[in-house]
Amino acid sequence: MTEFNTIWFPLQYECNNKCSWCYAPSKITSSKEKRFDNRKEDEFIDLIYELNAKKIILIGGEPSIYPNLERIIKKISDKKIRASMVTNGRKFSDYSFVQRVGDSGLTSLTISIEGSNSQIHDSITKVNGSFYQTLNGIDNSVKYGFPTCTETTLCKENEKDLEKIVELLEGKDLDYRLFNICGPCVSNLEDSTYTLSLSKGAKMFERVYETAKKKNVRLVTPAPICNFNQELYKEMKQKKAISHGCHILFGTNFVLDANGDVLPCVHFSNYPIFNVYENEKIISQEKFRELWENPEETNQKFRKILRRYPSQKCSEGNCWNPCTGGCSVFWLKYNPENEIKGLNQNG
Amino acid sequence: MAETLLDKVSGILLKGESIKDFDFSKYQMKVQLSASDCCYGADCGDCTDGEGYCMDPDRYSNDRI
Numbered sequence: 001m002t003e004f005n006t007i008w009f010p011l012q013y014e015c016n017n018k019c020s021w022c023y024a025p026s027k028i029t030s031s032k033e034k035r036f037d038n039r040k041e042d043e044f045i046d047l048i049y050e051l052n053a054k055k056i057i058l059i060g061g062e063p064s065i066y067p068n069l070e071r072i073i074k075k076i077s078d079k080k081i082r083a084s085m086v087t088n089g090r091k092f093s094d095y096s097f098v099q100r101v102g103d104s105g106l107t108s109l110t111i112s113i114e115g116s117n118s119q120i121h122d123s124i125t126k127v128n129g130s131f132y133q134t135l136n137g138i139d140n141s142v143k144y145g146f147p148t149c150t151e152t153t154l155c156k157e158n159e160k161d162l163e164k165i166v167e168l169l170e171g172k173d174l175d176y177r178l179f180n181i182c183g184p185c186v187s188n189l190e191d192s193t194y195t196l197s198l199s200k201g202a203k204m205f206e207r208v209y210e211t212a213k214k215k216n217v218r219l220v221t222p223a224p225i226c227n228f229n230q231e232l233y234k235e236m237k238q239k240k241a242i243s244h245g246c247h248i249l250f251g252t253n254f255v256l257d258a259n260g261d262v263l264p265c266v267h268f269s270n271y272p273i274f275n276v277y278e279n280e281k282i283i284s285q286e287k288f289r290e291l292w293e294n295p296e297e298t299n300q301k302f303r304k305i306l307r308r309y310p311s312q313k314c315s316e317g318n319c320w321n322p323c324t325g326g327c328s329v330f331w332l333k334y335n336p337e338n339e340i341k342g343l344n345q346n347g
Numbered sequence: 348m349a350e351t352l353l354d355k356v357s358g359i360l361l362k363g364e365s366i367k368d369f370d371f372s373k374y375q376m377k378v379q380l381s382a383s384d385c386c387y388g389a390d391c392g393d394c395t396d397g398e399g400y401c402m403d404p405d406r407y408s409n410d411r412i
Contacts, residue, residue, distance in 0.1 A: 271352040305356050307371040
């Protein structure tokens with residue numbers, strides 16, 4: 001039986017930034033039902049509690065501007081489930097807000113920073129002044145004592161700024177400086193000109209790593225091992241600077257969207273595994289598990305489809321462990337035969 | 348009829364001719380054998396957005412708060 005770990009709650013898709021590569025495009029954000037409310041908070045948290053998951057990560061849109069934020073954090077915390085948040089950090093520039101959410105029971109924070117200066121960061125977020133608010137938010141999070149990570153999406157706009165971002169964050173008491181590769185969103189493939197390939201992202205991260213080896217940097221997007229310089233890869237692996245697989249292969253985590261959709265990850269908006277509402281009533285944890293574990297249902301069929309080599313080259317040599325061929329979502333747009341070199345060719 | 352998750356994901360991984368299944372249970376066993384190295388994005392905050400594995404056993408926890 002699956003032991004659930006992390007559940008994401010996209011509290012709402014409304015955001016006070018407007019990043020072009022966001023996984024929540026306008027056709028999702030415009031949907032009124034894609035927002036939590038008191039009833040959903042209660043029902044969803046009770047369900048997650050009964051499923052014995054350990055952590056809920058509040059995401060969005062932008063979760064910090066959700067109206068009932070303190071209430072939902074307290075409800076999660078009261079159930080002894082860890083409550084974390086991924087945020088653009090702007091609201092955290094107000095220290096009284098930081099104190100309120102901390103006192104409500106929030107346990108950790110990841111704050112997105114996209115550039116080393118206001119020109120680059122604000123051009124990505126499309127909000128003047130967002131850079132300095134985010135910086136203040138990072139400082140306030142650390143000051144309050146939250147375990148704090150930053151997260152930067154590797155994209156075309158900040159490609160030449162990555163080392164400077166690490167320099168900017170040097171000296172701040174951060175757990176990790178996380179980086180992810182800007183990838184396609186399943187429901188927005190027609191507008192995915194902003195994405196990077198895994199191989200391109202891997203090379204960008206190598207540059208970051210080489211200039212910031214002792215600064216707790218980590219690439220969280222799974223990329224094929226053969227995308228990296230192999231000597232550097234061994235070092236990055238040893239220093240825990242790189243991830244080696246995606247949870248969606250295992251099915252231990254999921255997103256519970258505001259309309260009740262259960263998603264494999266946030267990049268699958270509008271393509272649910274199933275919905276937790278039947279005839280407007282939320283299903284029981286027994287029913288949830290039945291839908292999750294039954295090999296004839298969508299979830300197990302979905303995992304089975306994913307558990308494949310993306311390329312024949314993956315099955316040659318001995319490069320499968322611990323590589324899982326990278327984030328599967330990228331293969332919606334990129335051809336694995338071009339992206340995956342195989343270790344024989346890479347050395 | 349609307350396109351489903353399975354329709355979409357089949358399009359992800361089945362478009363190449365050379366794709367084939369791998370022995371997931373074998374892979375899973377390897378991961379579980381080194382489970383202290385990995386919390387599947389669970390608790391530690393090291394991979395807070397959950398897109399990757401935590402590999403820091405010192406911070407691994409099986410429990411809720």
